[in-house]
Amino acid sequence: MDTFLLFLLVGVVAQTADGALGMAYGLIANSVLLALGVPPATASASVHVAKLFTGSASAASHLYHRNILWSLFWPLAIGGVLGGVVGAFVLTGVDGDVIRPFILAYLFAMGVWVLARAARQSRTRELPPRLSGPLGLVGGFLDAIGGGGWGPTVTSTLVGAGAEPRHAIGTVNTSELLVTAAISAAFLVALLTGRWDGGALHDHAWAVGGLIVGGLIAAPFAGWITKRLPQRVLTYAVGTLLILLAAFQGLQIAGLFA
Known part of the structure; x- marks a missing residue:
């Protein structure tokens, strides 16, 4: 039960950040699981199962508050x-930690880019739909x-490119539901075909x-938080x-933080 309450709190914090800012649920939840010694594939599968439920509620909120750009939604989702x-x-076949440092370097650079745009008060513009498909492909991978x-x-790429944060966040958060469903199905197929042993997923039921x-x-x-916060505040x-x-x-990678 202590595990359940711990991850309930993690879920509240992670989903508040993810729903309002278009990111962080997976990273926060996955980081906690990895810090507790859960194997990377098992941690990712556990997080994506949870995101099927939380993502549905978040998508409904953004849909209600009209935070979605449909011209970007489908290319992003398909990619x-x-x-x-x-x-x-x-x-499920390779150690995901090998490419993790490169992902973090990209995220840090995008963070600096986004903050620079906020400081300059750059004009918003919409990313061409033809570019959103490849962006979704990279993001899903x-x-x-x-x-x-x-x-x-x-989200960082869309905001960095000049998209209005409210619509970028709503579109990304909603399209993520389809991406999460596909990833969860892929983990299930890997488990059923014997490619992956599941890493004792049942041992983490309370956490999920x-x-x-x-x-x-x-x-x-x-959706309400995203709609109400000023654009510059969201960008920062x-x-x-x-x-x-x-x-x-x-x-964590450097071993300075467990």
């Missing part, structure tokens, strides 16, 4: 599904590999349950969160 499936199969990465990769309940508590407020928040997450995981 994300393809990249996520490939990433899940790579992770990194999300499956790192147990989280869809939001930081895609806590992530789901905590996320469901916070998710309904996501996205950039700062990216840098903090990259730094935190960098310390």
